Amino acid sequence: MLFDPSFIREAAAVYAGKRQHVYGVTHNDSYRYTVRRNIHRLEKALIMRPRRKVFGSDYIGETINALKKIYITDVANPQRKMEIKWFVDVLTSYFETVDRVGSIESSYSVFKELVSEVSNLNRGSVPFSRSDSPALPFGYDDLFTLFRRRRSVRWFQDREISRDLIDKAVVAALQSPSACNRQPFEFRVLEGDVCREASKIPMGMSGYGEKVPVLVALVGKLDAYFEERDRHVIYVDGGLVSMSFMLALETLGLASCPINWPDIERLEKKMDNLLGLSLWERPIMLMAIGYPDPDGGIPFSEKSPLEAVRVYEAG
Numbered sequence: 001m002l003f004d005p006s007f008i009r010e011a012a013a014v015y016a017g018k019r020q021h022v023y024g025v026t027h028n029d030s031y032r033y034t035v036r037r038n039i040h041r042l043e044k045a046l047i048m049r050p051r052r053k054v055f056g057s058d059y060i061g062e063t064i065n066a067l068k069k070i071y072i073t074d075v076a077n078p079q080r081k082m083e084i085k086w087f088v089d090v091l092t093s094y095f096e097t098v099d100r101v102g103s104i105e106s107s108y109s110v111f112k113e114l115v116s117e118v119s120n121l122n123r124g125s126v127p128f129s130r131s132d133s134p135a136l137p138f139g140y141d142d143l144f145t146l147f148r149r150r151r152s153v154r155w156f157q158d159r160e161i162s163r164d165l166i167d168k169a170v171v172a173a174l175q176s177p178s179a180c181n182r183q184p185f186e187f188r189v190l191e192g193d194v195c196r197e198a199s200k201i202p203m204g205m206s207g208y209g210e211k212v213p214v215l216v217a218l219v220g221k222l223d224a225y226f227e228e229r230d231r232h233v234i235y236v237d238g239g240l241v242s243m244s245f246m247l248a249l250e251t252l253g254l255a256s257c258p259i260n261w262p263d264i265e266r267l268e269k270k271m272d273n274l275l276g277l278s279l280w281e282r283p284i285m286l287m288a289i290g291y292p293d294p295d296g297g298i299p300f301s302e303k304s305p306l307e308a309v310r311v312y313e314a315g
C-alpha cells in the first residue's frame with residue numbers, strides 16, 4: 001500500500017537517460033546537452049561581477065571534446081547552425097577574456113583548429129547588456145488580460161488549424177527559461193488518427209477527447225542529464241514551456257486545455273508505442289488545442305486570493 005511500482009519505472013527512465021547521456025552513440029544529443037550546459041556556465045561566468053581572471057578550467061576540456069563530436073555534422077545542418085554559432089561565439093569571447101593558463105591554452109588550440117571553417121559567422125551570440133533588450137510594447141494590464149483570457153477550453157470548432165500557427169506558438173514558447181538552457185523536450189504535434197488514438201490514453205479527456213482537433217504531447221528527454229539530482233528538471237522546464245505555448249496560442253486565436261499525464265504503466269506503454277518513445281523519453285503533459293467553440297462552456301475556476309499563497313519572509 002505504501003509502495004507504488006511507478007517509482008521503479010521512473011528510476012529506470014532516469015537511469016536509461018543517464019546511460020544514454022554518457023554512452024549514447026546512436027545520436028549526438030548528449031554531446032549537445034553537455035555543450036549547451038557548459039556554454040551556459042561560461043556565459044554566466046563572463047557576466048560575473050567581478051569576473052575572475054581564470055574560470056571554466058575544470059570543464060573547458062569536456063566542452064571542447066563534446067563540441068568536436070558534433071561540430072562537423074551540426075555546422076552543416078541548418079537546424080543546428082545557430083546553436084553552433086552560439087557555441088563558437090561564446091567560446092571565442094571566453095578564450096579572448098580568460099587567462100589561458102594550463103588546460104585552457106590546450107583547449108584553445110583544439111578550438112581554433114576546429115572552428116576555422118566558420119570564422120565568417122558574425123559574433124553576436126554573446127552576453128549583452130540589459131539596456132539592449134527590446135522595449136516592452138504593453139504593460140501589466142494587457143498581460144493580465146491575456147492571462148485571464150487563457151482558460152482551459154474543452155470544446156472546439158471543427159476547423160483545421162494551420163501548422164504555421166502551431167509552429168509560431170512553439171517558436172514563442174522556446175523563449176522560455178530552462179535549466180542551463182538545455183531545453184530537454186520535444187513538442188509532438190498529433191493530428192488526425194494519431195490525435196484520436198492518443199486522446200483515448202490519458203484519463204482526463206473522457207467525454208470530450210474524441211472531438212479535440214489537435215493534441216500536443218510534450219515529451220521530456222532524460223538523456224539531457226548525467227546526474228540523478230536533475231531528474232525533475234524535465235517537468236519544471238516542460239511546465240514552463242507549456243505555459244508559454246498555451247499563452248502564445250491564445251494570441252493567435254487558438255485555445256487549449258492542459259491534460260494530465262498519469263504515471264501508469266499500461267498507459268505509458270500505449271503512449272510509448274504510439275509515439276515511438278525511447279525509455280528515457282517521458283510524456284510530461286498533453287495539450288488539447290483548437291479554435292474555441294464560442295458556445296462551449298468553460299468552468300469558472302476561481303483562483304486563490306493573493307493572501308492565501310503569498311508569504312514574505314524578511315529578516
Ligand SMILES: Cc1cc2nc3c(=O)[nH]c(=O)nc-3n(C[C@H](O)[C@H](O)[C@H](O)COP(=O)(O)O)c2cc1C
Nearest residue numbers: 150151152154203204205257258259260261285301
Ligand atoms: C498539469 C495539469 C493537468 C491537467 N489535467 C487535466 C485533465 O486531465 N483533464 C482536463 O479536462 N483538464 C485538465 N487540466 C486543466 C485544469 O483542470 C485547469 O487548468 C484548472 O481547472 C484551472 O482552470 P483554467 O485552466 O481554466 O484556469 C489540467 C491542468 C494542468 C495544469
